[in-house]
Amino acid sequence: MVETTPSGPRILPLEPEDWTPETTAALARWQPPMKFHKTMAHNPRTLANWIGFGEHILFDNLLPPREREIAILRIAARLACDYEWAAHRRLTLDQGWMREDEVDRVAFAIDPAEWTAHEAALIAAVDGIRDEGEIGDEAWRVLAESFTPAHFIDLIYLVGEFAMVATFMKSFRIEMEDGFAPIPRR
Numbered sequence: 001m002v003e004t005t006p007s008g009p010r011i012l013p014l015e016p017e018d019w020t021p022e023t024t025a026a027l028a029r030w031q032p033p034m035k036f037h038k039t040m041a042h043n044p045r046t047l048a049n050w051i052g053f054g055e056h057i058l059f060d061n062l063l064p065p066r067e068r069e070i071a072i073l074r075i076a077a078r079l080a081c082d083y084e085w086a087a088h089r090r091l092t093l094d095q096g097w098m099r100e101d102e103v104d105r106v107a108f109a110i111d112p113a114e115w116t117a118h119e120a121a122l123i124a125a126v127d128g129i130r131d132e133g134e135i136g137d138e139a140w141r142v143l144a145e146s147f148t149p150a151h152f153i154d155l156i157y158l159v160g161e162f163a164m165v166a167t168f169m170k171s172f173r174i175e176m177e178d179g180f181a182p183i184p185r186r
Contacts, residue, residue: 009173013038020044026051035174036083036165057161062154066097067122070106071155072162074126077107077183081166086180104184117142122155129159 013035016024023041026048027033033041040047061068069092076084085107092098105114112120121142128136135143135152143152168174176182 007173009039009175011039011042011172013174014041022048029055034087034177036087036169039172039174040168054161054165057154057158061158062148062151063158065095066092067119068158069097070119070122071126071158073103073106074123075130075159075162076166078127078130079163079166079170080183081169082182083169083174083176083180084162084166085183086176089181090179107183108186118146125155126159129156130163 014023015038016033019027019041022044026044027037027041030037030051037047040050058068063071069088072088073085073092076088089103092103093100105111106123110120110123115123121139124139125135125143128134128139135156140152143155147155
């Protein structure tokens with residue numbers, strides 16, 4: 001049985017010395033492991049099966065890194081998942097894919113004048129997937145100027161994957177890593 005508390009993590013992350021060999025193998029590329037991964041370690045089988053898909057969606061996606069991170073940051077903000085936001089904010093800034101002011105703007109209502117038409121449509125597509133379960137016609141039209149069908153597939157799976165991860169993080173109340181900055185609030 002799992003104990004629950006009104007605040008704090010619902011289960012504590014497993015430290016590497018408590019991992020199964022399957023977990024150790026699955027997380028070999030994720031060193032040092034984050035609290036998110038260490039929480040997933042409670043289910044080695046699901047972790048081992050999920051990690052390949054997660055890595056594909058994150059690292060082998062057809063979207064350029066900037067667009068991929070705009071989509072991830074947007075779904076994290078829309079789902080109010082500070083952990084996911086913070087992890088991808090740090091990655092995006094460290095890699096130089098966006099400026100800090102651009103990253104922070106992703107969290108708020110979008111002013112199309114502050115984005116390229118393609119980026120504004122990308123953000124609208126994420127919002128459509130989140131709110132309506134589909135990419136709206138106008139966002140589709142703009143994205144289709146440069147997207148292939150494979151790009152649309154990757155975008156939909158990217159948003160779905162990171163919505164699932166955000167739900168996991170929030171449901172288990174995973175505590176933020178040191179140095180993580182939460183979603184900005186106005």
